[in-house]
Amino acid sequence: MNSLTLSQVTKTYDGVTALDAVGFTVAPGERVALLGHNGAGKSTLMKIILGLIPATSGQVTVLGAAPGSQTARDGTAYLPENVAFHPALTGLEQIRLYLRLRGDDPARAMDLLDRVGLGQAARRRIGTYSKGMRQRVGLAQALIGNPRLLVLDEPTSGLDPVSRRDFYTILDGLAAEGAAILLSSHALTEVEARTDRIVILSQGRLMANDTLAALRRRAALPIRLQIAARPGAADEVAAQLAGGRRNGVIVDLTCGHDDKLARLGDIAALKGLIEDVEIIPPSLEDLYSHFSRRDGQ
């Protein structure tokens, strides 16, 4: 059974369609990235999943129950975008409260804060925390009670690169234990390596829902081949391969997915003139632009 099932979910505000017949699933242990511009409907979709706002139409099933029901809330953890806490409380007090609200042992608060690297600051007031530290408090509360579904809205915003890596390591551990993870992000490169599937929303509509490899195949965007010529040979390499020169030594080529091997064969034939070849597949940014602009823009 899927941890999360969305089918034909539509949300309209005063005649404006925020979500238009969106449907996808997240299975236990699966990490799904939700991508989209600001205002694409990501946060609205998450709030519907959490039962904070009702969908106008369509079905949502969270852990086999209705969104916002006791079963759904018991098993779901949420990290809101720009998470905030009362500035007068310390990180430790805040996490102790959340543990007690989930019927968990408040003594575990220190372990949780240590796990997100906030052990040192646990007894300081949240009002003195940086944005990244508040984000870690938010992550700590999302780890309470072994959630079976995590809904994370821009979870790594405000985190430095090392903290981001630590954060994804924690997520990998949760997914390995069977938690389903739905996270939104603007940082496409970090999502690339750390999620199993990508869902792209644009203006409330689902534009893509697949693995990165499958999206690459479907988009059929050109692959770039970057050839480093030996000193003085760049012109000849460019002429032979009908490619464009970029500077003294680099020659740029693009080719379709199916032509890749043939082009590489051409390059290999010029072995004496070439120092190195880089194959640059379309980036997630390219794919994202492709899928989010697909209809007519």
Next chain:
Amino acid sequence: MTALARPVAALGATEFRIALRNRWVTITVAMMALFALVLSAAGSAPTGDVGVDALSVTVASLTSLGVYLVPLMALLMSFDAVAGEIERGTLSLTLTYPVSRSTILLGKFAAHLAVLSIAVGAGYGLAAVAALVVDPEATAGLPALWRLFWSSLLLGAVFLAIGYALSAVARRPGAAAGLAIGVWLALVVLYDLGLLAAVVADGGGAFTTHALPWLLLANPADAFRLYNLAASEATSAAAGLGGAAQTIPALHALISILLWPLAAFALAVVALRRVTP
């Protein structure tokens, strides 16, 4: 029961800690203590030969003070309760936890009522000590003071709950503060002035004999004042509408101040349920 009591206790303890750190406890205790001492000093002078003990006189003065101050303190603490959380962005996260909205409100309510009881207890306690120092007979007024204490908490509970309802309806702290001041003025100050004007215009007619008692009971602040003055032996020290409504039995006033907190809290829960974060 424990399933409900545990989250209420957790939320209440957290809210109380916040109230301590925001200086609400200090501010309200200082406010009540100051006013109670001033009233004691002013009230102890003329008692001498009236035949009523010093504390009973102070209780009558404290009733008039409490009817203004307790609702004000309650509204000041509660107007931010929901709107502030919406503005800070903390409410949506709390609402995803497996606790109901009425439980969240009960937690805040328990903490704010505890702060009020500390402030009111400190103020009235000081007044009692001051009265006992000048008049050994003042122990006779202790039952009236105790009655004033718990009925003040009921009055505070009403205005705490009204404050939550306003906070949930307004959704922004600034708007909620404006509404709270408006409600305080309307229920505590203008309501009585309006009734007084109506009584004067009526000149002892049907309004004064039939409608007035019910209108007084319908306002929690008036019901509070009526109950304490009607039950007290020091009614002679009271003035204004309290004297005009001698005909209302204390029991009716008591029922009113017992029902108001429940009704206001139910209203607050309904208002919070309508909030979409």
